[in-house]
Amino acid sequence: MNIKRFKTVFASLAGLAAVGVLTPLAQASAEQQIQLYHRLPETKAMAVKDLVERFNAQAKGVKVVLSEAGWREGSPHMLILEGDDEESFVAGKPRYKPLHALMKDAKVPLQTLRPPAMMTRTPVDAKGQLLALPVGLSTPVLFLNRDALRKAGVNPDTAPVATWFELQETLGRLADAGHSCPYTVAEPGRVMVENLSAWHNEPVAAARGKTVAPSFNGMFQVKHVAMMASWARARYLHVFDHRSEAEQRFAAGDCAVIAAPSESWVDFRRSGKVDVAVSRLPYHEDFPGAPQNTVADGPALWAAAGKKPDEYKAVARFIAFWLQPENQVAWQRETGYLPLNRAGILASRSELLGDDLDNVRVAVEQLTNKPATADSGAQPVVERERVRRILDEELAGVWADSKAAKEALDNAVARASVGN
Structure with a gap:
């Protein structure tokens, strides 16, 4: 501009x-x-x-x-x-x-x-x-490589990605078209547990006496992580060791879709290697009231x-x-x-800025989709960097196919509860 x-x-x-x-x-x-x-x-x-x-x-x-x-x-x-x-x-x-x-x-x-x-x-x-x-x-959103979608026969402007099952079908078409990394995620714990729990109005913390302790090993969290584990086995999902690597892979065109912080929009566009679209995070249709809201930090x-x-x-x-x-x-x-x-x-x-702030528009719509509740509001006990590291460490065992989703989340809750 x-x-x-x-x-x-x-x-x-x-x-x-x-x-x-x-x-x-x-x-x-x-x-x-x-x-x-x-x-x-x-x-x-x-x-x-x-x-x-x-x-x-x-x-x-x-x-x-x-x-x-x-x-x-x-x-x-x-x-x-x-x-x-x-x-x-x-x-x-x-x-x-x-x-x-x-x-x-x-x-x-x-x-x-x-x-x-x-x-x-x-x-x-x-x-x-x-x-x-x-x-x-910022808050996590979904970024898509328009060119990769076109090559897979998917219209990037109407790509079915509103729900996780729709996204799964889209990723399947990308894989069938020869894309070696259909989907990746930056900060898996922050996206899959912290924000998707809020997006579905599911609790991640519970009162225990006078303290509040992590409780992100419920049915919703287990279900979603298990679904992501099946995607990893099918080679739809590729999880990298660091957020920066996942974002670099998407920016280079190696991965077609990424869930990443809304702020990443600027870096993706500046790379000049991919034509980027941005969309809200998908939701699971079988959870009443979803989608709710995500959280920002x-x-x-x-x-x-x-x-x-x-x-x-x-x-x-x-x-x-x-x-x-x-x-x-x-x-x-x-x-x-x-x-x-x-x-x-x-x-x-404003339309006057063109698509310069598309990421902000989508993020704000997502954050304010519905008024935040006690379960969908920001939870300090889960926002701590130590807890997020624990989550990513335990989830790494799921992506390596050495731990079941419930085992990993149970371990993460137990470890994160120490010192609370």
Whole structure:
């Protein structure tokens, strides 16, 4: 998309969303430097760099300095964290300034949507207030190689993939056409257990006394993993050791269909090797009420504790800049991440951006398909990186045909329950 078209698109979108005016902030006479640390992958890092450069070009008295570093490596004002890094950062004594309090103290409006129940609970407090800005949300969706489908005699625009049995028939046609890897999945545990359980309104955790423990070894989870095991034996499904390898295989055209985070859309399209379509995850027709909703998680922007009021005001200015409609649209296009406010949602629905945000549109439709329930909302006990690793380790035995689905899930629940 050229710059002229982008400005035209933004001008149209701006009329659709009410934009708050930032409260004027006192500025120091000398330039104030605000440190931002991150460890994002290359394409996401470039998007952050572009955002910071735009902010610095218009900011007076404040400069954001970007560094690729972990939170233990210095004393930054802001940090973009996910996974184990985020879990260790928020554990123990508070190392962060709650975002809602920071913005309130700085008298700067926080132009975001209220955190929905299907969003990760790590950056949210018990009252539903944001502790951090969830800048990198995504949810698993289905990506398809249009050319591979055409060669198998399947119209990519009407490919039957709404249910798992329909997808099985489509994969069979791909295999018959000679495709050696009809289907793969990035992060099997996150897709097959965590998100598909929510998609079918099936619980993954249960109360045990005063604690909540994993319980993702029920009938639904066993049934789905067993079905995937049969696909692996039939060579329909190929599971690789790392998420990156599965995505690289799809991007190279080696695999025809992949279940992967919605953010991966950007990298698939940039590879230029496959014509990509995106669709909602399939569902099982024999589970009443399905499909329900999936869950979203990803990196969040945290403000470090112990900084000066003027420094927090500078942080608030940067966050408010990030949330401006034009920057939200650019962020979604460049990273594939989900919108944080109404302007971003409107952009994903606009025809003016063509198919640039198809992944966001599908992801948002999937997340909001039905109001989240107690069983389909995000479950912190399952979101932990340790639990996801355990799940993938046990499921590896299923793909190797050395464990039955129920044995693997029972083992995963037992291992994940230790320490809860």
